[in-house]
Amino acid sequence: MGNIKTSFVLPEDLYLELKRRAAEERKTVRDLVIEAILEYISKPRGGRKKLIDLITTPYQGASPEDYREYNYEDV
Known part of the structure; x- marks a missing residue:
């Protein structure tokens, strides 16, 4: 080639x-x-993006405190 x-x-x-x-x-x-x-x-395609979408997509009943509890605020 x-x-x-x-x-x-x-x-x-x-x-x-x-x-x-x-x-x-x-x-x-x-x-x-x-x-x-x-x-x-x-x-692999899209691996990290899918993880970030999973972490940052609002979920019914979830609140900002839930994200802080799992240290997701820096993503």
Whole structure:
């Protein structure tokens, strides 16, 4: 399988952070972006979002105190 060239626009602050981390890890920005994409596509779809929806969706009879009791206020 060959390589495909693509381009996209990043916010400047994100690019500068990527560039800084790449230098620290002695890698290229390209390598970091590829690693991030590979990590993203290797995770199951929607797992964390479903958990957050479950925790933050109001339930009849539940109150804010219930969320605090289980330390959900920081989600």
